[in-house]
Amino acid sequence: MIDVCVVGIGEYVTGLSGDSAAKSDKSLGVIALSLFEMRDRGLIGEIKLAGRDSKRFELIKEYFDTNMKSFYPSLDVSFEGFPKSGKSDVAYKEAIDSLKTGSAVLIFTPDDTHFEIASYALECGMHTLVAKPLVKTLKEHENLAILAKQKELLLMLEVHKRFDPIYADAKDTIQNFGDFSYFNSYMSQPKTQLDTFASWAGISSDISYYLNSHHVDFLCWSVGDFAKPISVLATASSGVASKKLGRDVEDTITLTVSWENKSGAIGTSIHTASWIAPPSDVHSQQRFFYMGHEGEINIDQAHRGYTQSTDSSGFKSSNPLFMKYTPRDGKFAGQESYGYKSIATFIRSSMKLGEDTTKLSQYNKTLPTIQNTLNVTKILEAGRISLDEKRSVELK
Numbered sequence: 001m002i003d004v005c006v007v008g009i010g011e012y013v014t015g016l017s018g019d020s021a022a023k024s025d026k027s028l029g030v031i032a033l034s035l036f037e038m039r040d041r042g043l044i045g046e047i048k049l050a051g052r053d054s055k056r057f058e059l060i061k062e063y064f065d066t067n068m069k070s071f072y073p074s075l076d077v078s079f080e081g082f083p084k085s086g087k088s089d090v091a092y093k094e095a096i097d098s099l100k101t102g103s104a105v106l107i108f109t110p111d112d113t114h115f116e117i118a119s120y121a122l123e124c125g126m127h128t129l130v131a132k133p134l135v136k137t138l139k140e141h142e143n144l145a146i147l148a149k150q151k152e153l154l155l156m157l158e159v160h161k162r163f164d165p166i167y168a169d170a171k172d173t174i175q176n177f178g179d180f181s182y183f184n185s186y187m188s189q190p191k192t193q194l195d196t197f198a199s200w201a202g203i204s205s206d207i208s209y210y211l212n213s214h215h216v217d218f219l220c221w222s223v224g225d226f227a228k229p230i231s232v233l234a235t236a237s238s239g240v241a242s243k244k245l246g247r248d249v250e251d252t253i254t255l256t257v258s259w260e261n262k263s264g265a266i267g268t269s270i271h272t273a274s275w276i277a278p279p280s281d282v283h284s285q286q287r288f289f290y291m292g293h294e295g296e297i298n299i300d301q302a303h304r305g306y307t308q309s310t311d312s313s314g315f316k317s318s319n320p321l322f323m324k325y326t327p328r329d330g331k332f333a334g335q336e337s338y339g340y341k342s343i344a345t346f347i348r349s350s351m352k353l354g355e356d357t358t359k360l361s362q363y364n365k366t367l368p369t370i371q372n373t374l375n376v377t378k379i380l381e382a383g384r385i386s387l388d389e390k391r392s393v394e395l396k
């Protein structure tokens with residue numbers, strides 16, 4: 001059994017966006033629900049949630065009690081909230097301080113806060129999971145890698161696409177396609193999400209960090225044994241987000257990355273992310289095309305050949321492979337979905353490290369940890385530099 005603290009009480013953790021249910025495909029959230037379920041099965045002890053405003057917990061408790069309980073009546077949805085009263089930007093420190101060394105900290109806060117909070121969690125001796133993008137700069141990535149190594153702790157990046165059975169099969173299949181030649185990914189959010197992201201969009205992060213991070217990680221994972229990124233050129237479209245938010249914000253960012261195979265052959269990847277998509281049959285478009293010298297793959301992760309239509313919500317393409325919310329006999333039945341599995345893998349791995357620290361080197365090979373995701377941060381940071389300085393960025 002392991003105790004956990006989640007830092008961040010926004011959409012991905014609670015399912016609440018602003019003061020109401022997220023209008024995304026995650027209205028019950030992913031993190032808190034997964035942890036409550038693991039506590040029900042005896043894997044987790046205490047659950048602490050750290051935000052910045054104690055008043056917010058009244059709303060969250062009411063939301064869990066009405067919405068989560070209406071799906072899973074017997075689920076224990078209790079937690080301890082920090083700050084206990086008033087407001088504090090560093091309530092996460094109090095929450096982490098109250099944990100035993102070797103507990104688990106999960107960080108789901110805006111991108112630019114990940115480094116500071118993860119550093120604190122590691123300093124305090126906690127295994128740590130950080131939402132993508134792990135951090136924003138190579139320097140931060142390297143500093144955290146050193147700290148995690150010194151402290152012998154697991155620092156894992158939350159990239160749930162790796163746990164999608166179809167993406168995982170594609171990664172394995174790509175190993176048989178010879179050199180890497182070409183990759184093209186697209187991912188989007190509807191423009192209504194710009195209201196959810198209004199406090200940070202175009203200020204402390206961008207849509208490439210937020211969404212391209214997924215497929216940049218997938219490609220780095222897939223070709224990491226035989227190709228490396230050598231340069232990044234980023235371009236952007238604008239016009240919608242700037243008008244909506246009243247400041248300069250890119251609508252759509254495209255990263256063009258050059259790769260060099262060990263054989264010397266050159267490959268190209270193109271990663272496009274947008275947050276101005278119109279309403280559609282899915283919340284988020286997500287797809288890619290991969291071409292190796294000896295084979296190619298197409299995956300449309302948003303369309304799994306499963307559609308539903310109701311009087312209340314109209315026509316939708318469903319993807320319960322990500323999060324299966326529909327209960328079975330009044331209980332959560334999504335243990336096989338990849339949103340859940342990503343969290344469960346981190347929790348189980350952290351627990352095992354409590355019994356056997358030598359497993360850490362194995363995790364640093366097989367899981368998306370700070371030790372093997374440097375190229376992801378390199379590419380995302382180079383994309384930002386390329387946009388700001390209007391030039392191609394060489395990767396050393």
Ligand SMILES: NC(=O)c1ccc[n+]([C@@H]2O[C@H](COP(=O)([O-])OP(=O)(O)OC[C@H]3O[C@@H](n4cnc5c(N)ncnc54)[C@H](O)[C@@H]3O)[C@@H](O)[C@H]2O)c1
Nearest residue numbers: 008009010011012013050051052089108109110111131132
């Ligand atoms: N929403 C998704 O679908 C999704 C999916 C995967 C990963 N993520 C990642 O999760 C992170 C959070 O996303 P979200 O959609 O939940 O955002 P959100 O804006 O809904 O929530 C962010 C939360 O962080 C809190 N926060 C900010 N600074 C803090 C601090 N110093 N201490 C404690 N809490 C602080 C805010 O109060 C808010 O509760 C991002 O890094 C994002 O990339 C989101």
